[in-house]
Amino acid sequence: DGGITQSPKYLFRKEGQNVTLSCEQNLNHDAMYWYRQDPGQGLRLIYYSQIVNDFQKGDIAEGYSVSREKKESFPLTVTSAQKNPTAFYLCASSPTWAGDEQYFGPGTRLTVT
């Protein structure tokens, strides 16, 4: 089955710890994205990658970091510098960076206490 997988589904961390969220796709898509969703709010773009070995900051990149060493993988690290890390994190991909439709993974719910 082709698709996007995110792991884990639920993640709990103590304040001050860095945590890495996994995102893998087997759709052969060039572009990948990370979004954050908070209750009652739309999705907000954290980072995006147009192609392997390249990535750009989105609208709310502070306190986050990413890497794109392989086409199929785009992990997101939530660092201790992120002031409000508790949220639902969604990974997406699209065939190219040219107005294509984006497809989403199942999400990771991160809770930091």
Next chain:
Amino acid sequence: QKEVEQDPGPLSVPEGAIVSLNCTYSNSAFQYFMWYRQYSRKGPELLMYTYSSGNKEDGRFTAQVDKSSKYISLFIRDSQPSDSATYLCAMSAQAAGNKLTFGGGTRVLVKP
């Protein structure tokens, strides 16, 4: 004011009714428009994708784009209880590549 406005609902309809959803936007450069369905604690699922103005139909779903009014709509015919979800609109401008701007979502409840 947000760039994309969407009534949060909830919008409650009886089973079999037509569900009518809409979004308004302020950026005239938006050209790519999408509708997603999101169940609670799940990732959004792409329902409709349209480019520029016009209508698009896919099964029970019809998407309309009116760029002159900066207004997009999604209609769901013969609604089912399984259509109960949050519906998100999203759009992007050609110059912005594929950076999507999302509405806040409308919660829909279809009652049997």
